[in-house]
Amino acid sequence: MPYKLLRGMVLKIWYPFLMLLGAFFKQRREGFQRSVIALNNRLVRKGRYGTRKILLxxxxxxxxxxxxxxxxxxxxxxxxxxxxxxxDLIGIAEEHKLELFIATGGTLARKIVLEARPEAIIAVACERDLSSGLVDTYPMPVLGIPNERPFGPCVNTRVDLGRVREAIEFFVHP
Ligand code: SF4
Structure with a gap:
């Protein structure tokens, strides 16, 4: 089965099913979302892109x-x-000539994606926003990188810059 179609099934069928389960098993919800992001990334990595039109x-x-x-x-x-x-992220974006934006929520993120018209996206966010964003932007190839939250959710979050660089390299080199 083509990987794009499989990815669609993961995001449009498997993900809603897991979120339904997550409504009953709330403590497992984030783990479900993380598993969908990981599965999505694995399927995106089966493709070959060779693009510099990347939105971070x-x-x-x-x-x-x-x-x-x-x-x-x-x-x-x-x-x-x-x-x-x-x-650091501005430096990385300048080095690779990427579009770089900060979004305050899903609505703004969707608007940015529509306006920037990228060929690939690298998205950093919490598991909840990332997983729902993957569903919204499918079939666009998106690599999701969950953020780090040393001070708890939504404040002074961080990201592994090595993972961001690696994701860029993946999309740039076919
Ligand atoms: S603290 Fe403000 S000015 Fe300093 S790097 Fe962060 S966003 Fe930029």
């Missing part, structure tokens, strides 16, 4: 919470002080 989509909570600069309209407003990974 970040959650707003990756910006340190006491930074006063608004990044949602223009991430390049960042002063690159280095207190959070936004500085």
């Amino acid at each position: 989509l970040l959650p707003h909570c990756i910006q340190v919470n006491d930074c006063q600069i608004r990044l949602t309209h223009n991430i390049y407003n960042c002063k690159r002080c280095g207190r959070c990974e936004v500085k």
Whole structure:
């Protein structure tokens, strides 16, 4: 079976089923979402892309919470002080000439995807937002990278920059 179709079945059939189960087993919900993201990534990696039209989509909570600069309209407003990974991610995006945006939620993320018209997406977010975003953007190839939450959800989150770089390399090199 083609991997794209299999991915569609995972996202449109298996994922809703797991979320239904998750309504009864709430403590397992995040694990279900993580498994869908991992399965999606494995199937996306079966394809060959060779594109530089990559959108790197970040959650707003990756910006340190006491930074006063608004990044949602223009991430390049960042002063690159280095207190959070936004500085590093701008550097990575510039190095590879990628589109880079911060989204404050699913609605804005969908709008960004429609406007940027990428050929591939690397999305960083929590498991909940990532898994639902994968469903919304299918059949676009998206590699999802769950964020790290050393201070709990939605505040001063982080991402493994090595994983971001590796995902870019994957899409760029066919
Ligand atoms: S790198 Fe500095 S200026 Fe840029 S978003 Fe982070 S804290 Fe704000």
